[in-house]
Amino acid sequence: MKSMTCIICPVGCQLDIDQEMTVKGNRCPRGKAYAITEMTNPTRTLTSTVKTVFKDVPRLPVKTSSPIPKGLIFEIMKDIDDILVEKHVKIGDVIVKDIHHTGVDLIATRSLPSQNL
Numbered sequence: 001m002k003s004m005t006c007i008i009c010p011v012g013c014q015l016d017i018d019q020e021m022t023v024k025g026n027r028c029p030r031g032k033a034y035a036i037t038e039m040t041n042p043t044r045t046l047t048s049t050v051k052t053v054f055k056d057v058p059r060l061p062v063k064t065s066s067p068i069p070k071g072l073i074f075e076i077m078k079d080i081d082d083i084l085v086e087k088h089v090k091i092g093d094v095i096v097k098d099i100h101h102t103g104v105d106l107i108a109t110r111s112l113p114s115q116n117l
């Protein structure tokens with residue numbers, strides 16, 4: 001039996017899941033799906049920042065376009081440390097396509113001011 005808190009919504013149900021993937025404590029089906037994913041292939045949406053060349057906006061907030069395997073977060077953070085944005089970007093623009101061969105893109109979560117071009 002493994003216990004966890006469901007992080008899908010603010011209710012935060014306390015979930016118990018056993019080896020047969022029987023889930024208890026969930027108030028909705030999303031909690032069951034979350035618990036099973038946590039047991040089989042835990043994923044997270046990664047949020048971070050990357051460096052830019054612009055002095056007034058030295059860091060650009062980014063996130064993965066969808067959840068990535070939790071076990072790859074450390075490796076992907078190392079990739080993110082090496083990124084330098086040198087041009088204007090809009091919110092939602094792809095900063096790195098298929099980051100770390102996950103099939104998931106790293107995207108900007110804000111725009112860089114165009115006056116910095």
Ligand code: SF4
Nearest residue numbers: 006009012013028031
């Ligand atoms: S089980 Fe459903 S209601 Fe409970 S925290 Fe998860 S998503 Fe929210």
